Amino acid sequence: MGKGILFDKDGTLFEFGPIWMQATVEFLEAITIRTDQKDAVVQALGMVNGELVSDSALTSGTPLDVAQILVQYHVFDTNLQAEQFVKDFFYEFLIAHLDNVKPIGDLIGLLTRLKKAGYKLGIATSDETNSTIKTLKYANVFDLFDFIATADDYPTKPNPAALYAFCQNCKLTVNDVIVVGDSRMDIQLGHFAKAGIAVLSGTSKATNFTDLTEYIYPSIQEVPYEEILMDVKKV
Numbered sequence: 622m623g624k625g626i627l628f629d630k631d632g633t634l635f636e637f638g639p640i641w642m643q644a645t646v647e648f649l650e651a652i653t654i655r656t657d658q659k660d661a662v663v664q665a666l667g668m669v670n671g672e673l674v675s676d677s678a679l680t681s682g683t684p685l686d687v688a689q690i691l692v693q694y695h696v697f698d699t700n701l702q703a704e705q706f707v708k709d710f711f712y713e714f715l716i717a718h719l720d721n722v723k724p725i726g727d728l729i730g731l732l733t734r735l736k737k738a739g740y741k742l743g744i745a746t747s748d749e750t751n752s753t754i755k756t757l758k759y760a761n762v763f764d765l766f767d768f769i770a771t772a773d774d775y776p777t778k779p780n781p782a783a784l785y786a787f788c789q790n791c792k793l794t795v796n797d798v799i800v801v802g803d804s805r806m807d808i809q810l811g812h813f814a815k816a817g818i819a820v821l822s823g824t825s826k827a828t829n830f831t832d833l834t835e836y837i838y839p840s841i842q843e844v845p846y847e848e849i850l851m852d853v854k855k856v
Contacts, residue, residue, distance in 0.1 A: 624850045625798040630744055681778075684711075688703035722760065742766050744766055745770045745775070745784065747778065748772060768791060779806050799817070802818075805825070809833065815849075820844070
């Protein structure tokens with residue numbers, strides 16, 4: 622039986638930095654002109670005092686998670702209408718700013734090394750499919766992944782459906798897989814696998830994870846994948 626690594630995308634494989642802060646600011650400007658509850662909807666989405674809250678709808682939620690809040694605050698009438706607006710806005714922003722998409726370190730080198738070592742590689746992201754594929758192809762890493770799960774096809778993390786599908790697709794058991802991400806939801810998903818590995822390259826701090834995992838690292842580049850995957854204990 623082989624071994625597998627299931628990665629989150631934004632904040633884990635790619636910087637959740639200036640490009641996404643700019644996108645978020647412009648998105649909030651676009652939606653707050655449609656409601657008289659501006660401060661309330663901004664805070665509900667996860668922007669407080671000008672800073673993004675970790676594990677909020679804006680940092681870790683799916684387009685539908687964001688859409689449901691928009692409907693709650695009467696920005697849109699239906700979830701379908703709101704979700705389509707969210708998807709279109711961020712996809713168009715991505716296309717216009719692709720040159721600002723920044724991988725975390727030498728992403729190609731890391732993934733290539735892991736593939737050569739025999740590991741199956743997957744992604745479980747809260748992003749939608751078109752943006753995910755566009756980002757991975759732009760970074761020249763799309764073909765290095767054996768499995769990609771997006772919010773269009775799988776329930777929100779930490780629901781383990783994407784993990785189970787990764788295992789089935791790659792002929793793995795959950796004890797063969799570690800989950801790597803920058804949010805609590807990623808680490809909670811990891812509890813269904815061998816381990817959840819937290820990285821601090823997103824919007825979270827180490828204190829966000831100490832109650833969930835012993836494995837906390839600055840980024841994907843510092844994670845001792847082989848050591849953790851070969852550890853016989855189940856975390």
